[in-house]
Amino acid sequence: MDLRFFKKTLFSFCLVPVLANAQYTDVINSNRPGRAASAYAVGKNVAQMEMGLLYEQQDNASLNTDSNILGVDFAFRYGLLFESLEINVEGSYISQGITYTQTGTDDRLTDFSRSRAGLKYLVFDPFKNPENNKPNLYSWRANNVFQWKNLIPAVSLYAGATFNLGENPFYVGDPTISYRGAVATQSRLSPRFVLISNIAYDRIGTDFPELSYAVSVTHAFRDPKWSVFIENQGIKSDRYSDILLRTGVAYLISPDFQADFHLGSGFKNSPSRIFAVLGFSYRLDFHKDTLVPIEDQKSGENGKIKKNASKKKRKKKGKKDKDEIDF
Structure with a gap:
């Protein structure tokens, strides 16, 4: 792998929904929109579904093809055993219609372009100690401006597997199971800005291992139901490499239901990519506080x-x- 690929993107930013400073939150904690994953889990005994309907226009100059892609992104998350542990299953199922421009012939590929499951565990939380998060009772400004201590991120580790079931036309020759590891960090730049970053090494054990990063910044408006994000994702593999940019909005319909929409594109022409995704997140909240109400x-x-x-x-x-x- 060429690590210089990542040095070129240190200036990049990414976005993901604004999240609170604890494992369990009073409102839904979603990884949508975008692909960067929060460092925090959904909370013990919380079951959550995240889904998106996608459309993509993909043209490949080197292969002389034009493609239209329809598909579904999905993720199922559950807070397992204790607050800092989460099990998740996620994937994308797509149908790609391909037109070969030189011959005028058509083809269609349908299967999972992404299919994996794993565990995420929060190993460090700078806000776990309430003393580090006390407000300044004498200064509104001190509570609402950038503070260097907020750059100290929460850190979680992910371990899982990627599955290639049947004769998948998108990953010909890959084994049924390969492995994936990732690190996710999350910092609060200010009360309204959250920075999330991910580094992942996927398809370990195949002929085409994949190294990727994602950096996301989210801003919540004064009306806390609305937030916007911008995200930069980089992918490096002998099979496919690209840098993607996404931006979009999320709206909190209720404490347990969020809707979102985002647009994105790549920066290459082999293939060139333009896509749009409409999604939602919903949770079933069975979380119980361990403390007795006063x-x-x-x-x-x-x-x-x-x-x-x-x-x-x-x-x-x-x-x-x-x-x-x-x-």
Whole structure:
């Protein structure tokens, strides 16, 4: 692999939906729109589906072909065992109609262009300690401007497998199972900006391993239901290499339902790519807080001081002092 490919793209930015600073959030935590994945999981006992309908115009100057692609992106995510662990299954199923411009003949390829499953685990969260996230009670500006400490990212690790089932025309000769590893980071640039970056090594063990990155920046408007993103993705493989740019919007319909739309294109002509995706994310929230609400607490729960505890302690100490006196 030519690592200089990545040095050329250090200036690039990418976008992904704005996410909160904890594993579980009161509103849906979606990886849509775009392809960069958040460092955070959906939360324990949260089941989430993310889906998009895509259309792509793809022309290849070197092969003299014009293509129209229709397909579906999908992802199923579930918070497993504890807050920082997530299992996910994701893929893309497409139908590509190809016209060979020199001969005028047509062909159609239909199969999975992406199919994988894996586990993601949050290994470091700079906001896990609430002391690091306390607001400044004396300055609105201090809470709403860039702070260097916010560049310290949350970091998660991903391990999984890519599947090539049957005679897939998009990956001829690849084994049924190959392996994939990735690192995802997430930083909060300000209360309204989030930076996410991914580095992944995919199809390990095949003749065409794939190295990729994605960088995404998301901005939430004053109306928190709306957000916009811009994303840069780079792919390097002997089979296919390109740099892709995406931008789009997301709208929060309800705390558990988000809709999104984005456009994108590549920068090559072998093939050239222009695409549009309309999607949504929906979650079934079975998450339960481990802390008891204050109004339901008994004395001493969740760190609450027991009623009359100090008075009883003083009485006990006074009695002990009397017992120690010898008249």
